[in-house]
Amino acid sequence: MSGRHFLQIPGPTNVPDRVLRAIDRATIDHRGPEFARLAKEILPGLQKVFRTQGPVVVYPSSGTGAWEAALVNTLEPGDLVLMCETGHFATLWKQMAENLGYRVEFIPGDWRHGADPAAVERRLSKDVRAVAVVHNETSTGVTSRIPEIRAAIDRARHPALLLVDTVSSLACMPYFHDDWGVDVTVCGSQKGLMLPPGLGFNAISKKALAQAGARRSYWDWKPILKANEGGFFPYTPATNLLYGLRESLAMLEEEGLENVFARHARHAEATRRAVRAWGLEVLCLDEREHSASLTAVLAPDADRIRKIALERFDLSLGTGLGKLQNRVFRIGHLGWFNDLMLCGTLCGVEMSLGREGGVKAAMTFLEPERSPS
Numbered sequence: 001m002s003g004r005h006f007l008q009i010p011g012p013t014n015v016p017d018r019v020l021r022a023i024d025r026a027t028i029d030h031r032g033p034e035f036a037r038l039a040k041e042i043l044p045g046l047q048k049v050f051r052t053q054g055p056v057v058v059y060p061s062s063g064t065g066a067w068e069a070a071l072v073n074t075l076e077p078g079d080l081v082l083m084c085e086t087g088h089f090a091t092l093w094k095q096m097a098e099n100l101g102y103r104v105e106f107i108p109g110d111w112r113h114g115a116d117p118a119a120v121e122r123r124l125s126k127d128v129r130a131v132a133v134v135h136n137e138t139s140t141g142v143t144s145r146i147p148e149i150r151a152a153i154d155r156a157r158h159p160a161l162l163l164v165d166t167v168s169s170l171a172c173m174p175y176f177h178d179d180w181g182v183d184v185t186v187c188g189s190q191k192g193l194m195l196p197p198g199l200g201f202n203a204i205s206k207k208a209l210a211q212a213g214a215r216r217s218y219w220d221w222k223p224i225l226k227a228n229e230g231g232f233f234p235y236t237p238a239t240n241l242l243y244g245l246r247e248s249l250a251m252l253e254e255e256g257l258e259n260v261f262a263r264h265a266r267h268a269e270a271t272r273r274a275v276r277a278w279g280l281e282v283l284c285l286d287e288r289e290h291s292a293s294l295t296a297v298l299a300p301d302a303d304r305i306r307k308i309a310l311e312r313f314d315l316s317l318g319t320g321l322g323k324l325q326n327r328v329f330r331i332g333h334l335g336w337f338n339d340l341m342l343c344g345t346l347c348g349v350e351m352s353l354g355r356e357g358g359v360k361a362a363m364t365f366l367e368p369e370r371s372p373s
Ligand code: PLP
Pocket: 011, 062, 063, 064, 065, 089, 134, 136, 137, 138, 139, 165, 166, 167, 168, 188, 197
């Protein structure tokens, strides 16, 4: 098909042309002075996005690697982790923790609500070493209220570490590693940071850094942080993705994070209005927990709709994951995105559904003063 493909899955997201051009350069010596200058620009830039004064470790990995790093740097096999079943990704993280030999208490959920702070407070037995929560559950489009979870841990005066997955929320929704008292924030490059897949991140509190996970090597924070002091890595970093990261951090800085968050929230609201106008239901049930990154839409024949969208309109929508297979499709509205890209996406969904009114409802919300009454 001619024209641009519409990549509206909730990540990987559209990579801006500026970032693609930044990546398209000769790979340099990762032990030379030019590389050190690059790293020394990127690392403070990342701290601004994670909203932390502490270190941010960058791995050549996917988000899954960053999950593992968060666990193995803070826990010993046999330690107890409290996790919340918010959806498919929370379930995968829990399985990983079990594979690594930790004990997991998994608070059940219905995949339509975020983690329940009161349930976390109730289940904080004295053995719990860490609470691990997915901030934005990409499989459901539901966010968890991290400050309320922090408050629940504090109310219980419990010393557990708080580990938070922001793979699909960082640089999309307000998030404050330091102010929210998070110990390890996990992220990946391919969503709000507008990069191709391939980088994983851990933002680390002092308390987390003082832990000594027993079994770790590649993921070990300490040698990385030591090498980072000089602008280097203990192994070969993903040089060209780091060129891209420098560019995407500059783009976020130019737009301003508050504006980035407002843009995401506005597109999410427009999308929900479209969904309701089509007579369909948004999966998220709590008004306080709607994701600004994506919207999961309940539809009995979700896979057929996705197939039409792809084959007829060259539009990729997110599939239903885990127990939501063929029950939802997901519209990604995160990353490098604007009003017309949203309207084009919603138009593709509307034509695939064979329904009316969604695009109009979204347009009326986006530009009320230009809508015919
Ligand atoms: N956590 C969340 C919330 C995700 O959405 C994803 C992937 O989409 C992951 C973790 C895993 O990241 P990756 O697929 O990059 O390993």
